[in-house]
Amino acid sequence: MHQPLRVIRTLLSVQYAYMLEYRAELLLWVLAGVLPFILMGAWMQAAQGGQFGLTPLEFARYFLATFIARQFSIVWVIWEFEREVVEGKLSPRLLQPIDPGWYHFTSHISERVARLPFAIALVIIFFLIYPQAFWIPSLQGSLLFTLSVLLAFGLRFIMQYTFAMFAFWIERARAIEEFWFLLYLFLSGLIAPLELFPPVVREIVLWTPFPYMIHFPAALLVGIPVDVGRSLFVIFLWSSAFLVLNRWLWRKGLKQYSGMGA
Amino acid sequence: MAEGAETIFRDGRMNRYLKVLGIFWSTSIAAEMEYRLNFWLAALTSICNFIGSIFGLFLFYRTGYTFAGWRWEEALIVLGVFTLLEGFSSTLLAPNLSKIVQHIQQGTLDFVLLRPINSQFWLSTHTFSPWGIPDLLLGGILIGYAGARLGLPLINYGMSALPLLFGCMILYSLWFILGATSIWFVKIYNVTEVLKGLIEAGRFPMVAYPATYRFFFTFVIPVAFLTTIPAEAMLGRSQFIWTIGAGFLAGALLLASRWFWQFALRFYTSASS
Numbered sequence: 001m002h003q004p005l006r007v008i009r010t011l012l013s014v015q016y017a018y019m020l021e022y023r024a025e026l027l028l029w030v031l032a033g034v035l036p037f038i039l040m041g042a043w044m045q046a047a048q049g050g051q052f053g054l055t056p057l058e059f060a061r062y063f064l065a066t067f068i069a070r071q072f073s074i075v076w077v078i079w080e081f082e083r084e085v086v087e088g089k090l091s092p093r094l095l096q097p098i099d100p101g102w103y104h105f106t107s108h109i110s111e112r113v114a115r116l117p118f119a120i121a122l123v124i125i126f127f128l129i130y131p132q133a134f135w136i137p138s139l140q141g142s143l144l145f146t147l148s149v150l151l152a153f154g155l156r157f158i159m160q161y162t163f164a165m166f167a168f169w170i171e172r173a174r175a176i177e178e179f180w181f182l183l184y185l186f187l188s189g190l191i192a193p194l195e196l197f198p199p200v201v202r203e204i205v206l207w208t209p210f211p212y213m214i215h216f217p218a219a220l221l222v223g224i225p226v227d228v229g230r231s232l233f234v235i236f237l238w239s240s241a242f243l244v245l246n247r248w249l250w251r252k253g254l255k256q257y258s259g260m261g262a
Numbered sequence: 263m264a265e266g267a268e269t270i271f272r273d274g275r276m277n278r279y280l281k282v283l284g285i286f287w288s289t290s291i292a293a294e295m296e297y298r299l300n301f302w303l304a305a306l307t308s309i310c311n312f313i314g315s316i317f318g319l320f321l322f323y324r325t326g327y328t329f330a331g332w333r334w335e336e337a338l339i340v341l342g343v344f345t346l347l348e349g350f351s352s353t354l355l356a357p358n359l360s361k362i363v364q365h366i367q368q369g370t371l372d373f374v375l376l377r378p379i380n381s382q383f384w385l386s387t388h389t390f391s392p393w394g395i396p397d398l399l400l401g402g403i404l405i406g407y408a409g410a411r412l413g414l415p416l417i418n419y420g421m422s423a424l425p426l427l428f429g430c431m432i433l434y435s436l437w438f439i440l441g442a443t444s445i446w447f448v449k450i451y452n453v454t455e456v457l458k459g460l461i462e463a464g465r466f467p468m469v470a471y472p473a474t475y476r477f478f479f480t481f482v483i484p485v486a487f488l489t490t491i492p493a494e495a496m497l498g499r500s501q502f503i504w505t506i507g508a509g510f511l512a513g514a515l516l517l518a519s520r521w522f523w524q525f526a527l528r529f530y531t532s533a534s535s
């Protein structure tokens with residue numbers, strides 16, 4: 001029992017040290033995620049008329065919450081994995097007595113910790129500029145939010161890692177992710193709260209994995225009512241489906257793998 | 263590149279530069295043609311992005327809200343201009359300027375500097391990526407559709423050509439200046455990502471934003487000059503002063519990018535020496 005814990009702790013601390021080297025990069029990545037703040041402006045202006053069912057203040061909080069939620073679910077494993085497969089760097093990893101997936105997983109977790117101070121700083125600056133928007137989420141909302149961002153990260157990671165498996169067969173697996181990202185961009189609630197979508201579209205979107213990565217956590221934090229049970233159920237369905245597919249593709253792919261030096 | 267042309271193509275060397283440009287682009291198209299499947303994937307991605315963008319705009323107009331003074335079709339024109347600019351940046355800006363960092367990191371900038379050709383010209387034009395063409399087409403289609411619905415006379419499209427050109431120049435200059443800062447900060451891949459993120463504001467006309475945003479996007483990061491002002495020119499309601507302003511800004515930024523590059527090069531110490 002102690003062995004895996006020690007391995008994970010070592011991996012995490014090594015990755016964290018590595019991420020700290022890239023602090024300037026991380027700051028820029030956080031700044032590059034300003035889209036929610038831009039949309040916040042447009043929607044607050046639009047909500048002045050009061051025909052969208054949310055007040056300008058609620059929009060401000062919602063988009064701040066999407067910014068925070070997004071910080072937790074940023075994933076890039078496919079770029080790394082694809083390179084490892086194409087350049088044959090996966091081979092030495094296969095010799096290690098641990099599944100390479102864990103290596104990527106811990107690298108993402110460490111990056112999250114290294115990124116956190118910048119994100120927090122940006123949130124504080126936001127409240128200094130716009131103190132009216134400050135709110136304290138309910139205890140229940142905060143706990144559910146924490147759970148939901150963890151699940152959202154898990155789901156996003158397993159989805160992208162599954163697409164990464166296609167690198168065994170095609171040269172540019174990331175094209176799949178780039179396409180998937182567009183769906184994520186427009187359907188996750190990043191561009192507008194799902195409550196504003198036409199009802200039919202919303203019903204369909206709620207069965208896809210996308211809203212659970214942004215809208216669900218953000219709504220919990222802000223206090224917009226959501227069906228928690230159903231949301232958790234849909235997250236569970238998609239996560240397990242992708243996990244099964246991932247392990248299956250991994251086994252198939254390893255037989256296919258003939259990277260340099262393999 | 264009105265004013266910039268004189269400075270970049272000095273004393274009758276224009277022909278030579280044009281010829282070089284032809285060679286650059288035909289080789290890069292030939293190289294990209296090896297990945298034809300990728301091109302179709304890029305086209306599919308562009309189409310989805312396009313539908314998503316229209317959907318994002320539709321969410322505002324769905325309940326009868328309008329951006330002050332912009333009907334649905336008029337807002338579509340702004341989105342069309344934005345899509346054109348996206349196409350422009352993925353055909354020319356992104357493939358070229360994102361490589362500046364690489365040249366500096368690996369020291370291959372030496373070889374660029376040794377060539378008997380302006381290094382800024384080489385860095386800015388040597389790759390032409392056909393991946394942005396779907397965006398250019400879709401932007402054109404959207405503008406054509408919205409323009410036809412509004413019954414815009416042909417002359418209006420011509421009127422917007424100049425502000426559109428200025429918009430491209432502004433975007434290029436800002437992007438190049440940011441790219442050039444990698445001479446000092448080698449690991450600066452993401453600085454252009456920040457610029458790209460801010461430019462997203464150009465999806466909507468400036469009146470869609472609160473006053474502070476408008477100020478910021480006009481005078482700090484001139485996004486207003488990229489999409490709103492060309493769209494207004496196309497709708498035939500721009501004040502001439504804004505076009506002149508855009509021209510000045512574009513010329514000044516282009517000169518600034520040139521000056522900044524010369525300045526930055528003084529600090530370049532190659533990777534090997």
